[in-house]
Amino acid sequence: MLLEIDNVTLAYGRIQALHGISLTVGEGEVVALIGANGAGKSTTMRAISGLRPVSQGTIKFDGQDITKLRADLRVIRGVSQSPEGRGIFPGMTVRENLEMGAYTRRNRTEINEDLQRAFTLFPRLKEREKQTGGTLSGGEQQMLAVGRALMSRPKLLLLDEPSMGLAPMLIQQIFDIIVEINQQGTTVLLVEQNAQQALSRAHRAYVLETGRIVKEGTGRELLNDPAVKDAYLGVA
């Protein structure tokens, strides 16, 4: 297993956000985490990337315990996050944003290769190369956030709501790209409100409710689960 989360609890002050979550992500998988607003999806992501310390439980990455590891060192180990609400650097150009993604790396030739790869995945970013992040449209910012997260050559890519606020056509496109990234060898853990898309593209998925995992299964299983259908897919 590339990522093993075992019984993790996390609190913001007195508010308990995660009540003992366990999940695994295997090498080469696309795993989706779905749930309503406030279910703890983003909190789980923040626990994995090290932005929030966990209160209890362990997080193992690549066989090693990273529960107490600093966020910047997790990036070096191979965890990379595309944050919720994009979190791009508005005053940096598209290219500078992407280079920021390669912050922990030194090899210039490899970085340039990956820059080209990002531009191939997202031709739109190439056109906007010298524009500042703040001038991009919502969809372009999302692409930039994903492209930037790839620049660290992660083993595990954490995508927090990559489809948020995007037009339906763009949602299709961004999920196509996620699948493509996965096929090129990157493991993906995906947090989504768009359960339909997420479940149909992911190998496996977990359903999160108020800080607890209430269901897990393959994407297909959950897609056909009556309770999931009822709660997250908006079909009767």
Add this chain to the structure above:
Amino acid sequence: MSEKASFRSNGGVRGWYGRQPAWVQWIVIAIALVLAFLLPYAGDIPLIGPQIVTEGIDWPSALFNMSYYVLLALGLNVVVGYAGLLDLGYVGFFAVGAYGTALLTSPDSVLYADTGWKWLMAVPVALALTMVAGLILGWPTLRLRGDYLAIVTLGFAEIIRIFATSTTTLRGDRGFASIPHPPGTWNGEPIFGVTDAVPYFWLGLVVIILVILGVRNLDRSRVGRSWLAIREDEEAAEIMGVRTIKYKLWAFAIGAFIGGLGGVLFAGEQGFINSQTFVLQFSILVLAGVVMGGSGNMAGAILGGALISYIPDRLRGISLGDTDLYEYRFALFGLVIIIIMVLRPQGLIPSRRRAMELKDREKEVAPQ
């Protein structure tokens, strides 16, 4: 270079400058430097000269005041403008630099008999002291963000001032007298005397130039890139692998160092300091200068720093009715700041990145 191209405007002075070949740029810099060093003689220019120079305070002294305010603005600009950390207690570092010098050199100091330090020998120690003060303040507080950090720094400056007021070693109001001037003689006379402030201004100018070069190099390095990322989005910076606490501490320590430089120069020129010198207003004034000039841009910080010192000094000696306009300095000053903030919220010489960030934040506050 091409990555930065989109940041250059095509219009205005900066646009023109950016398009010139390197040798023209060097000539422009050289001319600007010569003019800066000739500033003490600005009063000799026919017609406009007398308008520029101050009346209630001799012009070279006003220039020296401007020089240490510019230094402070440059230092605070690293903290606020580059790293995006709101520091409301910057005067604390200025105070540590000045007190460090005084403690080591003034005959009033308890340390005096042991060392008899001359000003120049005290400088590195005083500066090291300010950097340590920066680290001591930064280490526990830089985990705080935004408003919380601002309040803690505010407290820090007050602690320093009150400590200086109430401890016998730091002598409170009585202060330290006879702090030696910088060394050096010319034709048998000391260069840094009591009556002529011109050499002090020149010394200040040299220090400013060194600081500009140093900060510019840092800004263009990995450190500058890390500051930029932290300022624009601290969390995003962290998940890019930036060790944010380390670079925030760096910004604090460097800011403290430059503030300390200001204090050392100040003590060396004045020859006397006491706890009254380091009031809170001072921090606010310097911050106002940085924001007014253009936070995140050294040219802006320099202009802002110079203005906050120049405007009040220029008002001295001009009477309105039977009061000196100087008495109204804070009212007039507030007015100037309000006008600038309404018309140019990004500052007089804005950083283009900052302007972009500002726009982005407006969107966040008021989504369409």
